[in-house]
Amino acid sequence: xxxxxxxxxxxxxxxxxxxxxxxxxxxxxxxxxxxxxxxxxxxxxxxxxxxxxxxxxxxxxxxxxxxxxxxxxxxxxxxxxxxxxxxxxxxxxxxxxxxx
Numbered sequence: 001x002x003x004x005x006x007x008x009x010x011x012x013x014x015x016x017x018x019x020x021x022x023x024x025x026x027x028x029x030x031x032x033x034x035x036x037x038x039x040x041x042x043x044x045x046x047x048x049x050x051x052x053x054x055x056x057x058x059x060x061x062x063x064x065x066x067x068x069x070x071x072x073x074x075x076x077x078x079x080x081x082x083x084x085x086x087x088x089x090x091x092x093x094x095x096x097x098x099x100x
Contacts, residue, residue: 006096020045021054021099025092028058033065033088053079054099061091 005015006025014026024045031038039062046059060075065088076083085091 019099020049021058021095024055024058025096025099028061028065028092033092035066039065051078054095057081057095061088061095064088064091 005018006022006029009026009030014023014030018026024042027038027042027045031042042058043062046055046062049055050059056075057079060072060079060081060083063069063072063075064086066072069086073083085094
């Protein structure tokens with residue numbers, strides 16, 4: 001079960017004690033798993049730590065949200081995660097459960 005605070009996007013910023021992956025997940029949820037400035041923030045967090053499996057997994061989610069399935073598949077492979085699900089909400093929940 002993910003940290004309840006990942007679900008609470010009522011504030012302007014994520015909790016300061018969140019890890020970088022938790023912040024990226026929070027931003028994606030804040031943006032309702034859509035494109036926009038929140039997506040950009042999450043994507044930037046992932047890019048800053050390319051090569052770290054959790055960041056790469058969230059990076060895959062970013063590109064899934066974007067609709068770039070080829071790029072998403074690349075990042076799923078880098079994260080050593082099965083690409084299977086194409087529903088961003090399902091992927092977000094899976095990542096949050098593993099990292100929240």
